Amino acid sequence: xxxxxxxxxxxxxxxAETVTLSCTYDTSESDYYLFWYKQxxxxxxxxxxxxxAYKQQNATENRFSVNFQKAAKSxxxxxxxxxxxxxxxxxxxxxxxxxxxxxxxxxxxxxxxINP
Amino acid sequence: xxxxxQSPSNKVTEKGKDVELRxxxxxxxxxxxxxxxxxxxxxxxxxxxxxxxxxxxxxxxxDRFSAERTxxxxxxxxxxxxxxxxxxxxxxxxxxxxGPGYEQYFGPGTRLTVT
Numbered sequence: 278x279x280x281x282x283x284x285x286x287x288x289x290x291x292x293a294e295t296v297t298l299s300c301t302y303d304t305s306e307s308d309y310y311l312f313w314y315k316q317x318x319x320x321x322x323x324x325x326x327x328x329x330a331y332k333q334q335n336a337t338e339n340r341f342s343v344n345f346q347k348a349a350k351s352x353x354x355x356x357x358x359x360x361x362x363x364x365x366x367x368x369x370x371x372x373x374x375x376x377x378x379x380x381x382x383x384x385x386x387x388x389x390x391i392n393p
Numbered sequence: 394x395x396x397x398x399q400s401p402s403n404k405v406t407e408k409g410k411d412v413e414l415r416x417x418x419x420x421x422x423x424x425x426x427x428x429x430x431x432x433x434x435x436x437x438x439x440x441x442x443x444x445x446x447x448x449x450x451x452x453x454x455x456d457r458f459s460a461e462r463t464x465x466x467x468x469x470x471x472x473x474x475x476x477x478x479x480x481x482x483x484x485x486x487x488x489x490x491x492g493p494g495y496e497q498y499f500g501p502g503t504r505l506t507v508t
Contacts, residue, residue, distance in 0.1 A: 314499075320482060322499035368436065378449040380426060381486075381497060383436035 279304045279371050283384035290359045291392050297344075298354045298387050300369030308374035311345065311352045312381070316366040325367070328352065330374070356389075364391045395419065397500035399485050405506045406475055414470045414503045416485030423490040426497060427460060427470050431481035439483075442468060444490065475507045 280303045290296035302311070313325040328336045328345050335343050340357045356363055369384040398417045406412050418425050427439040438452040442462040453459070457476075462468040472479055482504050486497040 320484075320502045320504075322484065322486070324496055327496070378426075378438070378441040378443075378451075380438040380441060380449075380452070381428070381436075382438070385435045 279306070279309075279373070279382050281369050281371050281382055281384035283369055283387050285387045286385070287388045287390070289390040289392055290356075292361060293358055295355060295357045296359055296389065298356075298367050298369075298389065300352045300354070300384055302350050302352065302369070302371050302384075304350070304371065304373075306373055306375070310372045310374065311343075312370040312372065313341070313343070313352075313354045314368045314370060314383075315363075316368060316386075317364075322368070326354065359391050361391050361393060364389060397485055397487050397498055399483075399500040399503050401503055402501065403504045403506075405508060408477060408507055409474055411471065411473045412475055412505065414472075414483050414505070416468045416470070416487075416500060418466060418468070418485075418487035419498055421489065422487035422498070423465060424488045424495075425462060425468050426486040427468070428484045428486065429454075429481045430484055430502070431478075434481075436484070439470070472505075475505075477507050480505055480507045 282301045309330045311328045315323045315325050326336050326338045326341050342355045344353045366386045366388050368386045370381040400415045423444045425442045430436045440460045441449040457473045460470045482502040484502045485500045488495045488497045
C-alpha cells in the first residue's frame with residue numbers, strides 16, 4: 278500500500294518570503310499522480326498543483342511550484358512571495374494511475390502560518 | 394456552476410444514535426468519494442461510487458458505516474450507533490468519469506461531534 282509522509286506539522290514564513298513544504302511517499306508503482314491540496318479554515322479542500330509521475334518537468338502554477346524527485350520519492354511544494362491568504366493546512370496526496378477507485382492517499386498535513 | 398455541497402454543515406449527536414450525512418455532487422460527475430478527516434488518523438478514504446458499478450467499500454472502518462448513491466447523483470453516508478471515535482469531518486469529493494487525470498472536487502464537509 279502507498280503511504281505519504283509530511284514531516285513538518287507546522288511551518289511559518291514572513292509575508293512576501295518563500296517557503297518550502299516537504300513530502301515523501303512510498304510506492305512500488307511507476308505511474309501515479311501527486312497533488313498538493315490547501316485546506317483553509319472553511320474546510321474546503323482546494324487543489325493547488327499536481328504532478329504526473331511520467332513527466333520529468335516540475336509543475337508550476339503561478340507562485341506555486343514543486344520539486345519532484347521520482348527516484349527519491351520526494352515531492353516538495355515551494356510557495357514564493359507568500360501572501361496572507363496562503364495561510365492554511367497543506368496536504369500532499371498520492372493517487373495511483375491504475376484502474377479502480379483512484380482514491381487519494383493523504384499525508385498528515387502541514388499547517389502554514391504567514392506572519393505579516 | 395455549483396460545486397459539491399454537503400449537509401448538514403455541523404452535526405452533534407449523542408452516542409448510540411444514527412446519523413445521515415448528505416452529499417450533492419457536481420452535475421455530470423459520476424465518480425463520488427467519501428473521506429474522513431479526524432485528528433488522530435488524518436484524511437482517510439471511506440468509499441467510492443462510479444456510475445452503476447458496485448461501490449468500493451474497502452475503506453469503511455466497521456459495519457456501522459454504510460453509504461448509498463441514489464440515481465447516480467446524491468449520496469448518503471449513514472453511521473449507525475455512533476461512537477465518540479466517529480467524531481470527525483466527513484468530506485465528499487466528486488469527479489468526472491474516464492481517465493485517471495480528472496481532478497477530485499471536494500465539498501466543505503460535515504463536522505460530526507458525538508457526545
